[in-house]
Amino acid sequence: MEPVRAPLRGGRRRHRDEVRAAGSWAELAALLEAWFTAHCGTVEWRLDIWKGVPNWQLDAAEQVEGVFAMLGRLDEFGLARSTRAAARLVTAFLDDDVVSAESKGAGVVVDQLVAAAGAVADHVFVVGANDGLVPGRVADDLVLTHALGPEPLGVLTGPGNRPVRDRRGFLAALDGASCSVTITHARWDIRSGGASYPSSLVPAEGVVQQHVVSHAAQITSTTQPWLDADEWFSRHADRTEPRLNRRRRAITSRRQPHPTEYDGRVGPLDDLDPLSRVTEGVRAQSGITSFEEWIQCGIKYFVTRVLGARTDDTDPSDIVDVEARDKGTLVHRVFECLLAEFIEANPALDRPWIADPTDLERVLRRAGEILDDEAAPRLEQHRLGHPQMWRARRAQIMAALRRGLEAELADGATPLATEFGFGARNDADPVVWHSPYDPDVDVHFSGSIDRLDRMPDGVIRVMDLKSGQRGPYKSINQDTPLGANGDKLQLAFYGWAAGQARGLSVQRAAYRFVGRHDRNDDVHLDLTPEVTAALHARLDDIAAHIRHGDFMPGLVGDFGCEVCTPDGLGGDESNQRLAEWLAAATEEPA
Numbered sequence: 001m002e003p004v005r006a007p008l009r010g011g012r013r014r015h016r017d018e019v020r021a022a023g024s025w026a027e028l029a030a031l032l033e034a035w036f037t038a039h040c041g042t043v044e045w046r047l048d049i050w051k052g053v054p055n056w057q058l059d060a061a062e063q064v065e066g067v068f069a070m071l072g073r074l075d076e077f078g079l080a081r082s083t084r085a086a087a088r089l090v091t092a093f094l095d096d097d098v099v100s101a102e103s104k105g106a107g108v109v110v111d112q113l114v115a116a117a118g119a120v121a122d123h124v125f126v127v128g129a130n131d132g133l134v135p136g137r138v139a140d141d142l143v144l145t146h147a148l149g150p151e152p153l154g155v156l157t158g159p160g161n162r163p164v165r166d167r168r169g170f171l172a173a174l175d176g177a178s179c180s181v182t183i184t185h186a187r188w189d190i191r192s193g194g195a196s197y198p199s200s201l202v203p204a205e206g207v208v209q210q211h212v213v214s215h216a217a218q219i220t221s222t223t224q225p226w227l228d229a230d231e232w233f234s235r236h237a238d239r240t241e242p243r244l245n246r247r248r249r250a251i252t253s254r255r256q257p258h259p260t261e262y263d264g265r266v267g268p269l270d271d272l273d274p275l276s277r278v279t280e281g282v283r284a285q286s287g288i289t290s291f292e293e294w295i296q297c298g299i300k301y302f303v304t305r306v307l308g309a310r311t312d313d314t315d316p317s318d319i320v321d322v323e324a325r326d327k328g329t330l331v332h333r334v335f336e337c338l339l340a341e342f343i344e345a346n347p348a349l350d351r352p353w354i355a356d357p358t359d360l361e362r363v364l365r366r367a368g369e370i371l372d373d374e375a376a377p378r379l380e381q382h383r384l385g386h387p388q389m390w391r392a393r394r395a396q397i398m399a400a401l402r403r404g405l406e407a408e409l410a411d412g413a414t415p416l417a418t419e420f421g422f423g424a425r426n427d428a429d430p431v432v433w434h435s436p437y438d439p440d441v442d443v444h445f446s447g448s449i450d451r452l453d454r455m456p457d458g459v460i461r462v463m464d465l466k467s468g469q470r471g472p473y474k475s476i477n478q479d480t481p482l483g484a485n486g487d488k489l490q491l492a493f494y495g496w497a498a499g500q501a502r503g504l505s506v507q508r509a510a511y512r513f514v515g516r517h518d519r520n521d522d523v524h525l526d527l528t529p530e531v532t533a534a535l536h537a538r539l540d541d542i543a544a545h546i547r548h549g550d551f552m553p554g555l556v557g558d559f560g561c562e563v564c565t566p567d568g569l570g571g572d573e574s575n576q577r578l579a580e581w582l583a584a585a586t587e588e589p590a
Helices: 002-020 025-040 043-049 055-071 083-093 159-175 187-191 229-235 242-254 288-296 298-306 324-345 357-380 387-411 490-502 529-547 571-587
Strands: 121-126 177-183 414-422 431-434 442-445 447-454 460-466 506-513 523-526
Touching: 002 025, 002 083, 025 055, 043 055, 055 083, 055 571, 083 571, 288 298, 288 490, 288 529, 324 357, 324 387, 324 414, 324 447, 324 460, 357 387, 414 490, 431 490, 447 490, 460 490, 490 506, 490 523, 490 529
Parallel strands: 121 177, 460 506
Antiparallel strands: 414 447, 431 442, 447 460, 506 523
16 A cells, blocks of 8 residues: 555645645635646536446536635635635535535525524424423523513524523524424424423414324415514514514524625615714724725624724733733833934934934933833833733833844934824824725825834834734735735835825834844835825825725634634634625635
8 A cells, every 4th residue: 555655645745845835826726626636626527437327426526616716716806815714714615514405405504503583484483492402391491582572582602502592592492483383393302202392482372283194285375474683573573673683683683695785795884984074073983904904804894994883992800911902002002102302302303312322221220211111100000910021021012122232222213203193183184095996085094104214215114013023914016016916005005105194205114123122133124106106006095995884704713703702602603704795705706
């Protein structure tokens, strides 16, 4: 067997390495398809060789090939390409059942009891009702939902609540049937010598025990036609309680094969457009980070920017280590104070900020003092984690600050402004962007630029300080000024905005990574006319999607999404809907 295994192992490693090195989604899809074809052949080969195998195997192979075709078009949507993202999307794409002759037909839905809340049907079948779902004694019965209203139909999460959730689903199934309810009992109970216990949850009147040879034969009825949810509610006005109605509509919507308003396709926003709406006579203003947020997760943008809902803050009692947001705030405040003190002490702005090693040590000591002052109230509020952990993190931050100041010494830059703001949040006029394609479209921007510098060669530079890693920004260059996925807008935007607000000719922009003790080189971008044109085109594209109500969810990764998966659950389901978004987009005419 070794002569056979060795080529297989070698081929598998080669394919794996090629997939990991793929430079685009199209290249990755082609490699995966070649890998699959090497193992399972083409459609024609399978039809010729796989004779006698069940049809569902042939259908499954074609389904897998369809996934590769969808992956090949993801470059159009700006989704970051990585092996992990590819694995998650393939899992989501393949989550659907293989279509086969045994699949359920039109008008018949088979699902877990937990999904019965909000379900509407003529005939409901509860299979295995004595399998721990319907209590056998009156003392075990739940209070009927009719007595409590619709709230008990809410879905509870966690394995400990599963029995409660199943019972609520059972009650909802009874409540959602307009014609009949058929309840069957699990066979294991009868085999073990048990009996089918009656339950007060099942109404005594009208209940008939009978042996049914085929439930499927009873599903059709000439006197009781199938109704959709809206028709059913119009005939049963007493059941249109608003909250329960919304839940029913949401569940029905999310079972559709294409994304709906509950998945982010809400349609034109008109007066609710967060980019142009007027509140109490004041025109709305946006930040460039909100545009980046739309790219990362349209659902989060919709919930927070359109609906104005807030995401939950972390409970301080749960914090054992400083969170990235608090760390970033501290580092920014240290540099803001240091630069403000330099500008105030040197109004002529005729010398570099860090001119020599003596300057560096002096400024570093002052940085430690500012860091402690800024950290003190956060420590009292338990925002920086355990005090012992903070001591270790403080040492790391000080090492990171030293690296940042060493970069300043090498730069020889003279700061001209720090936290240079524009827009309402800074009591200043907004920067107004006009669409290059539609003169009636504009966006009023507000924001704050970390710093504005004059370099030794006279070039004006804007700089944005980052407390994280360089990795997410390393694809920014003159060929891809907004990053490989068009989701890094700040550098190009801040350079353009500073020029608009101050009338300066800003020629360069840079990210500097000052939150980590290890070395992270700056990311530089020359602000050429081509870069500005790419920025305007991307802003126009995003603004158009927002106006038209397109809010595509992002890919839920290891760290989740505070809107799509606030409790850490449902990531696979969210990614499945993203896959359907992308699949629907590939089917739309170009």
